Amino acid sequence: MPLTRSHIRTTTEAYLARHPHERESLAGLLSLLDGPADPTDRATLPGHVTCSAAVVDREQRVLHIGHKVTGLLLAPGGHVEDDRTLLAAALREVCEETGIRAGDLCLTPQFLGAPIDIDVHDIHADPARGEGEHRHFDFRFVFHLVPERHPQLRLRHAEVTDARWLDLADVRSPTLHAKLLDARAQGLDGRPEPVNASALIHDGHGRYLLHLRDQRAGIWAPDRFALLGGGRTMQDTSLEATLRRELAEEVPGLKVDALTPYALEEATSTDGFAVPIQVFEGRWNGDPETVDLREGVLLRWFAPDALEQLRLSPGLADLIRRHAAEHAPADGPPATTRLLRDEAPEGTELHIIGVHLYLEDNHGRILLGLRHPDSAYAGSTWHFLAGHCEREEAINCLLREAREEAGLIIDPGDVELVHLVHLVDSPTARPRISLVFRARSWTGTPAVLEPDRCVEWRWWNPKDLPAAVVPYTRQAIDGVLAGRLYSQMGWDER
Template sequence: MNASTSSQPTSTAVLIVNGRGEYLLHLRDAHKPICDPGTWSLVGGGPEPGETLDEAIAREILEETGLVLSGITPCTTVQTHGPNVTEGKIQVYAARWDGTAHDLPVTEGIMFAWFDIATMEQLSMCRWAHEVIKAHHTEHPAPPLPGPRDDTGQGGAGAVKNVIGAHLFLERDGRTLLGLRHPDVEFAGGEWHALAGHVERESVRACLVREAYEEAGIVIEPADLTLVHTVHLLDDHENAEPRIQLFFRAIQWSGEPEVREPDKCTAWQWWPLDGLPDPMVGYTRAAIEGILTGTAYTELGWAPPVRATGGR
């Protein structure tokens, strides 16, 4: 691919690549007066007044995907032409991300997906984007894999990241504390759920101490938290990330629960352990039932294991 040197770039695009050498593509609207409608292309766009190209691509990535990526580096330029083309010469960048395309917010266009080079030959792709990707792949070929890919996470040798969730099990007078999720939240709207949060760059106990105070005004010491149940969960939607849900019992705490994040939780209530509410998050119910029976571990959403049949 020959890059034009007759003018400065007037727009940006980014090659977002994961550890398998797949590229993140964005399906463009098919029925709008835009360049390359209905094709798979790259995230990007033109700079706003006073904005550098480096600033523009960081903003476009955030606006279109919700991601804040580090290590965004220029890699090539390309000249575009055709109906409704306003970009002209595009500065193309490269960046690394290993997340799940399914989970990205779609603020414009139709959807995001990961594709390898071979699959792209079967797609309706923006021509310049396809050429840029092929040139990049030639210089940065995908790493060899030890075994076949398994996107479901139900086997195969490829490593799959598991999201870790921290959950608080409080018990008082035969009752446990649950929160009613706001009906507009993305996960489990209108359902009862344990106080919980995703573990960030912190220990699980530190996460729970933070979440308990932020969500309900409850103060807990890390040493007072004991792991009482683990749920290994695979949601039923395609390309879902496996999740390890850890439930900790607090042997003591201070403060009475109060609604401190009303956009996420509308009420806290103590429910009898033998009379849990409905609707309720399924894996939370399963975890509480496991705690009451002394079971340490539950699997949900995974295919049943294949048993060996014996013989030679």
Template sequence: MTALSTEPPGTAALLVNSRGEYLLHLRDANKPWICDPGTWSIPGGDREGTESCRQAVERELYEETGLRVPVEPLTVVDTHGPDGGQSRIQVYVGAWEGDAGALPCPEGIMFRWFDAETTAWLTMCPWTAEVIALHRRSAPVPAPRPAAKPPRVGGSRARLNVLGVHLHLQREDGRILLGLRHPDVAFAGRTWHFLAGHCETEGALACLIREAGEEAGLTIRPEDVELVHTVHMLDENENENENGDGLPRLGLVFRARTWSGTPEVREPDKCLEWAWFDPSRLPEPIVPYTRLAIDGILGGRLYSEMGW
């Protein structure tokens, strides 16, 4: 017989930043089955199945905030559920420096940062106020870590991804076609890159075939094309949207087994020349994810990530 866990059934995570502020969650006031409705509290929830408290708090934190933050045990508190029954909560503590207002909030109303003095004026969940008071007495404020990126928000916060197609042409002698981009283009001027383009109102194959004709005068049939690599990348300096935020890019690299025509510069404002290169001696400078994709293709890998 498997022994029952003696860990508390509930878990919660107290996140604090380098300014000594606490990440609080405003609970929904109109759902009577929620513990302490209408109060400011911290994210958390009950263990499920055979979960440990640590597994439960990591899952709950991700589900409620989209964050994966290292946490350590802080204390165990007693609380009362919506039915009046008593329960216990294992509380963990972790450090995070991000924008509370940008977090997804699939449960409750909002997330906000508050310093300890301000919490005295809020309608606080009683045990959360107890936890904050304990933390102030027993734990130092974490030092800021400017060199480290805060964990990237996930969960339900959707972001647009730019979809690009890339043509991988390889001759019988093994050499690969690359183009030297014009110095005045917005992305990667004077840098070697695949023949590539962004999808418009069209499928990826239609975009690839169109770009091959427009940029290099090549004719490719869809039945002669296969997907050989995908790169999912993030560069905050590229693909900025109207808010100045970098957009993620999904690059589909297709190999054409056969084609018609000889590469020629059809768009001189975008490309200076086409040339064939030994994949073991690629030219410099080359777009980093182009090199990553070529290495992946040579290594038989179908997927790579960069910048996350």
């Protein structure tokens, strides 16, 4: 989604709320935002919006580049292109001009995603580009450098002559210099700090509260289970205050009395930044079905043994397992996933529901995927395109998995159930119901979109399948070809 005029206006007004004395000096920018022209187009005259960033290291030095056209030492920056936000434009320019990776940078608690400065400066005419004299309204952001050792710079030599790290006191821009010194007095010291907070909520009996996030553009870890929590705002007095505000916004009925810092984790933002996260632990024994969930799709208890069946945000499974190992339930061994009270009659056992896509091309060949060698299940083995049902209809799950794993678009009206395998792997394993659906038609060519799960898609003649096929996949294929709707596996061996 391209950057919008309203985003620039909102960012500007928030900045002016912090610096009301600069409204007069930014009158040209406000006039630009009120006009008809695109404020970020470099052809818009007499001025347009640009973005730059002060990258601050642990020695409180700021990265400057030698600008080939002007001969000046400047903070990395430039014109807005197809960027989602002003912040994203500044990040892209830093990465392009210096070669620093986005993941080597993070936001600062003092400014977060807000500009430290909006500078107005004149630009000389450039006859070679056909540009006359004009002004830049430069939105300047602050990033911390994450690694203790500086990453190797790879300068864009067409525009940049060299790079230098200057002490804060030597920063060349007067307005940026003054604001960086003020920020240092408020704690800006070049050391990365957590700017997000998450809640590792458990019930004291081995279960953990997980939140299924929405699936939409611009949201972090979409359509995955994650911890409740979110990003710090300027108004938050502490990271615990951040977390309590987020809990009140996301799940108003969920009250956790004590929140204790547990771990520091790191994630990646939608723009590619490193995001240090302070994880707090807390105990709660309520029923998630009774609270008002205002963000996301689902809130539910899970035990560690169920994690491999879920689509999780990166690193979450390891975090939960580590906590579970350190906090064994006082009333017995670690919990296993079980039906919650009153959900089903006594003795009912929870089954895992899987959906599988049976796809034939015009030559009668069947589509199978080669699972990644490091996969927790059936590594280096051929398998259907498949997935586990979350809180959704089985066919909707199938359509989602086909789109996410291989880029295939299937109409639900073109899907039919052709086989069911009732499976148990061992006497102690949870039983599975594997639903095999045939799609009569589809749009798209199979592509590897989740390389950590599947490394190749290939069409196979059903009479010449490879040796390494998941056993129940082979059984299901035989059943479909024979016209059988049902088979079972593993029950006689229990």
